[in-house]
Amino acid sequence: MDSVGTMNTGQSILCKTSHTDSRPVASSLLVFLLLLERGMFSPSSPPARLLEKVIQYIDLHQDEFVQTLKEWVAVESDSIQPVPRLRQELFRMMALAADKLRRLGASVDSVDGGSQQLPNGQTLPIPPIILAELGNDPKKPTVCFYGHLDVQPARREDGWLTDPYTLTEVDGKLYGRGATDNKGPVLAWINAVSAFRAMEEDLPVNIKFIIEGMEEAGSVALEELVRREKDRFFSSVDYVVISDNLWISRRKPALTCGTRGNSYFTVEVKCRDQDFHSGTFGGILNEPMADLIALLGSLVDSSGHILIPGIYDHVAPLTEEEKKMYKAIDLDPEEYRNSSQVKKFLFDTKEEILMHLWRYPSLSIHGIEGAFEEPGAKTVIPGRVIGKFSIRLVPHMNMSVVETQVKQHLEYIFSKRNSSNQMVVSMALGLHPWIANIKDNQYLAAKRAIKTVFGTEPDMIRDGSTIPIANIFQDVIQKSVMMLPLGAVDDGEHAQNEKINRWNYIEGSKLFAAFFLEMAKLH
Ligand SMILES: Cn1cncc1C[C@H](NC(=O)CCN)C(=O)O
Ligand SMILES: [Zn+2]
Ligand SMILES: [Zn+2]
Numbered sequence: 001m002d003s004v005g006t007m008n009t010g011q012s013i014l015c016k017t018s019h020t021d022s023r024p025v026a027s028s029l030l031v032f033l034l035l036l037e038r039g040m041f042s043p044s045s046p047p048a049r050l051l052e053k054v055i056q057y058i059d060l061h062q063d064e065f066v067q068t069l070k071e072w073v074a075v076e077s078d079s080i081q082p083v084p085r086l087r088q089e090l091f092r093m094m095a096l097a098a099d100k101l102r103r104l105g106a107s108v109d110s111v112d113g114g115s116q117q118l119p120n121g122q123t124l125p126i127p128p129i130i131l132a133e134l135g136n137d138p139k140k141p142t143v144c145f146y147g148h149l150d151v152q153p154a155r156r157e158d159g160w161l162t163d164p165y166t167l168t169e170v171d172g173k174l175y176g177r178g179a180t181d182n183k184g185p186v187l188a189w190i191n192a193v194s195a196f197r198a199m200e201e202d203l204p205v206n207i208k209f210i211i212e213g214m215e216e217a218g219s220v221a222l223e224e225l226v227r228r229e230k231d232r233f234f235s236s237v238d239y240v241v242i243s244d245n246l247w248i249s250r251r252k253p254a255l256t257c258g259t260r261g262n263s264y265f266t267v268e269v270k271c272r273d274q275d276f277h278s279g280t281f282g283g284i285l286n287e288p289m290a291d292l293i294a295l296l297g298s299l300v301d302s303s304g305h306i307l308i309p310g311i312y313d314h315v316a317p318l319t320e321e322e323k324k325m326y327k328a329i330d331l332d333p334e335e336y337r338n339s340s341q342v343k344k345f346l347f348d349t350k351e352e353i354l355m356h357l358w359r360y361p362s363l364s365i366h367g368i369e370g371a372f373e374e375p376g377a378k379t380v381i382p383g384r385v386i387g388k389f390s391i392r393l394v395p396h397m398n399m400s401v402v403e404t405q406v407k408q409h410l411e412y413i414f415s416k417r418n419s420s421n422q423m424v425v426s427m428a429l430g431l432h433p434w435i436a437n438i439k440d441n442q443y444l445a446a447k448r449a450i451k452t453v454f455g456t457e458p459d460m461i462r463d464g465s466t467i468p469i470a471n472i473f474q475d476v477i478q479k480s481v482m483m484l485p486l487g488a489v490d491d492g493e494h495a496q497n498e499k500i501n502r503w504n505y506i507e508g509s510k511l512f513a514a515f516f517l518e519m520a521k522l523h
Contacts, residue, residue, distance in 0.1 A: 073176035079150035127213035147186035148215030151178035192512035204520035256483035261393035264429035449514035
């Protein structure tokens with residue numbers, strides 16, 4: 001643990017609060033009691049004893065696991081900024097991971113990602129995608145873990161309290177870019193496997209890995225690889241597990257049963273390609289910005305209701321059963337609001353907040369390309385501007401119906417302005433919502449593993465954002481996909497001071513180990 005850097009606050013890294021402490025003795029005892037209570041095992045039955053041993057191993061080696069996370073976080077594997085130095089870092093990251101997996105005894109294939117053509121004509125290499133496997137016993141189920149090792153950009157000046165690429169532990173929180181998204185969860189899976197390997201125990205399931213380095217940049221080259229490997233690497237895969245989202249709580253584990261999709265639009269308003277001076281042209285033009293602001297202003301009202309006619313028509317009706325589901329979820333709306341530093345949300349109750357994040361569409365306005373957005377008082381009239389907004393999609397909205405509704409609405413608003421400018425609307429991205437089959441064995445196994453390791457039933461949650469690869473796995477290889485998050489709601493993915501709690505990381509490693517054993521029992 002002392003190899004992990006400490007923030008200069010005078011707080012000792014050894015001074016862990018009980019809140020985040022990972023107590024080896026207590027948790028092993030808890031597991032033992034739970035296994036007894038469930039009546040699944042006699043006290044000395046082999047799987048129960050094996051799990052106890054694995055859990056003990058993970059507790060004893062937790063500082064090594066944190067150290068490896070520190071080494072991985074130290075690699076600036078930023079896939080967003082398209083510069084050669086960072087691409088090199090991505091290659092280094094993927095090589096580190098390949099090496100780690102080889103040392104676990106996996107056979108590892110680093111598949112060449114080819115290259116990426118940027119809009120400015122530059123080409124950059126794409127880091128390899130790792131396909132790895134460990135065990136191919138036909139009697140065991142094969143579980144494939146998907147994760148990514150690229151990260152969002154981070155600079156200390158953005159408001160980080162510690163160096164983003166130096167994993168720093170403060171009060172049981174491990175701060176660093178990628179700690180929770182997604183290096184920590186990838187390593188938790190590897191830690192679970194390594195515990196079995198180190199104790200020379202047979203792995204309960206066959207394990208496969210698909211690990212990429214371009215997720216934050218839109219998973220460039222991934223879909224093509226999945227299609228190409230459908231009948232080879234994926235032919236033996238029975239289940240896919242993704243751990244790339246968060247719990248809705250700071251303490252209570254969750255299983256994710258669905259995510260929203262997204263339809264991303266651009267609306268261009270153009271007078272001419274060059275800007276104007278407002279002293280020379282102001283007063284005699286239909287200004288593109290004024291048109292665009294009116295268009296963007298017509299999309300959603302101040303209560304969050306989307307004003308595009310028909311947009312709610314196909315949204316799945318709310319059932320009584322579903323309403324009950326929200327009641328059970330661990331979320332304190334006041335705490336959530338305060339910790340997000342927001343004065344007031346559009347909704348006050350837990351149920352309304354969750355429903356509007358998960359099961360209703362929302363429209364967000366993201367930005368305007370070509371607008372004057374720097375400080376200062378430039379008297380420009382932009383000649384051409386592009387507005388960007390997106391609608392989060394939910395079951396059972398229809399993508400092409402939404403596209404038509406958006407276009408017709410904007411054309412109607414624009415026509416009422418009698419503007420002489422040109423308007424072009426296009427849907428840049430269409431991602432469908434994802435729905436899990438929670439009746440599937442792996443959800444049952446994960447629930448049992450959570451009960452064993454955390455002593456509680458999970459929150460059955462959805463997620464308001466999109467993990468596009470989930471639908472690709474489901475559609476292309478047609479196997480069950482599960483999202484099993486490890487991180488807490490306040491981990492801050494993509495934000496300054498991203499972290500994963502030591503407790504989540506270590507208990508998460510145990511959770512994956514318990515999951516392997518539960519999966520084996522179901523087969
Ligand atoms: C790029 N993009 C455009 N529309 C949707 C997306 C995916 C993006 N995914 C995430 O953030 C992963 C969260 N764990 C999002 O949902 O915004
Ligand atoms: Zn991620
Ligand atoms: Zn991310």
